[in-house]
Amino acid sequence: MSLLGKPTIVSADADFNRYILQSEGKMFENSCPTSIAEILGRWSMLALEGEIHREMRSIAVNFMGNVKLRNYFLPDIEQQALKILHSWKDGSTFSAHEEGKKFAFNLMVKHLMSMDPGMPETVKLRKEYITFMKGMASIPLNxxxxxxxxxxxxxxxxxxxxxKRLDERVQKIREGSHELEEDDLLASVSTQSNLTRDQILDLILSLLFAGHETSSAAISLAIYFLESSPKALQQLREEHVNIVKMKGESGLTWEDYKQMEFTHCVINETLRLGNIVKFLHRKVIKDVQYKGYDIPCGWELVPIISAAHLDPTIYDDPQTYNPWRWQTISTATSKNNNLMSFSGGPRLCPGAELAKLEMAVFLHHLVQKFNWELAEHDYPVSFPFLGFPKNLPIKVHAIKKLT
Ligand code: HEM
Incomplete structure (x- = not known):
């Protein structure tokens, strides 16, 4: 077919999609739409290829590596989740999606630039960011x-x-007054990379965008699906109550996180059915032959990564929210390979583990503190980013603890 005047292959074939993702840089290449690249910046990691992409990617991977997740992100995710949940009043109604966004935004700006939620600069940044996002989802008419x-x-x-944050940090580092607790992305890019100022700023903006829109959508989807799946919610709650029984009320540890087996089923199922990123953009960089088809260099490709998630030959009854299906899918099986929510190959989402940790920790406290119901009928849609027409209004009921 022809999309915006360019010959384009739209693929819903799971094998071909995996082949496209695995062959990144060899036969296919990322092809970010110009309007998105213009708004995210010419140095946005999501729009780059080649050496500079690899350099930025290794900074991102390092920023969210396992050691960082365990020692640095985990306690902070818990703190930010509790801050949000403590602000919820018994019997009140509000937008769950907005709360998810607040949580993910506060977490990202803290870890990117050591900005705290209450700071006037953070408030201003969030206000500008909301306008910025509205434009990302609009027709690109300048x-x-x-x-x-x-x-x-x-x-x-x-x-x-x-x-301004970057300049202040560089100044502090020069003066030797940079504090150790400021172990954020600014610290590593300004001391350990050769990126220019423009490149650093576009990198931070792309991480804020990639890390905040998606994980907030994932949390909202979990709230949405669990509301209509009381059995799953009950089993999830039991898992978390048991973890607390075993360890007491102290902060969550990595070992606690690893024990959350059913939670991981809930996360996988939420990502499968929720399909936060439905498709990707690629282009063909050399003539390719695939299963008897000739694909000419220069053509565009749109792999629909969500197609496998809703394919009844891969998942029984794919439209049903069924976290238990993941209890029988081991990491080695092909069904798990078909979970492409985080893409695959050399551009696999570097924030996948962070996103799962955010979801698990948020759910850990949510299910112990509240029951909830939809205050109005709502449902997930993509326009083009995942959202809810009514912003997912929920009414919450605090769970009384037995003394
Ligand atoms: C449930 C949450 C998330 C989902 C479903 C998700 C999904 C994706 C997908 C599908 C891609 C596209 C890869 C491609 O073009 O092949 C991607 C890329 C990316 N994601 Fe995520 N993501 C999530 C959370 C996060 C988080 C928390 C971060 C943290 C900053 C993050 C950072 C990135 C970055 C930097 C890229 C670009 C990778 C590259 O170009 O090499 N993501 N993500």
Missing amino acids: LPYTAYRKALQSRSAILKIMG
Whole structure:
């Protein structure tokens, strides 16, 4: 088919999609739409290929490596989750998706630039970021008063705030007054990389975007699916109550996290059925033959990674939310290979483990503190980023602890 005047193959074939992702850089290459690249910046990791992409990717992978997750992210995720949940009043109604976004945003800006939720700079950054996101999801018309134009203006405002943080940090490092607890992305990029100022700012913005939109959507989806699956919610709650019984009320450890077996089934099932990222953009960089088909160099490709997730030949009754299906799918089976929520190959999402940790820790406290119901009918949609038409309004009921 032809998409925006370019010959394009749209693939819902799980094997071919895996082949595309695994052959990144050899036969296929990332092909980010120009409007997204313009707004995220020319140095955005999501739009780059080649050496500079590899350099930025290794910074991102290091930023969210296992040791960092365990020692640095875990306690902070727990703190941010508790902060959000403590603000929920028994019997109140609010947007669960907004709360998820607040949680993920606060976590990311803290770890990227040591910005705390209450700081005026953080409040301003979030305000600009909301306008920026509206433009990302709009028709890319750079005309006065359009959402796109406003988003480009917000991009400049965001880069100004980030640039100020970066300059202050570089200054501190030069003076030797940089504090150890500021072990954030700014510290590593300004001491250990050769990236230019523009590259650093675009990298931070792409990590904020990639790390905040997606994990907040994942948390909202879990809230949405669990609300209509009381058996799953009950089993999840039992798992978390038992963990607390064994260890007491102290903070979660990595070992506690590893014990959350049913939680991981809930996470996988939420990602499978929720399909936060439905498709990707690639282009063919050399003539390819695949199973008797000739695919010419220069063609565009749209692998629909969500197709496998809803394929009845791969998952029984795929439209049903069934976390238990993951109890029989081991990491070695082909069904697990078909879970492509985080993509695959050399561009596999570097934030996959962080996102799962965020979901698990948030759910750990949520299910112990609250029951909830949808305050109005709502459902997930992609426009193009995953959201809910009514922003997922929920009414919460605090769980009274037995004394
Ligand atoms: C449930 C949550 C998440 C989902 C479903 C998700 C999914 C994805 C997908 C499908 C890609 C595209 C890879 C490709 O083009 O092949 C991606 C890329 C990326 N994600 Fe995530 N992601 C999630 C959370 C996160 C988090 C928490 C971060 C942290 C910052 C993050 C950072 C990134 C980055 C930096 C890339 C670009 C990778 C590259 O170009 O090499 N993601 N993600």
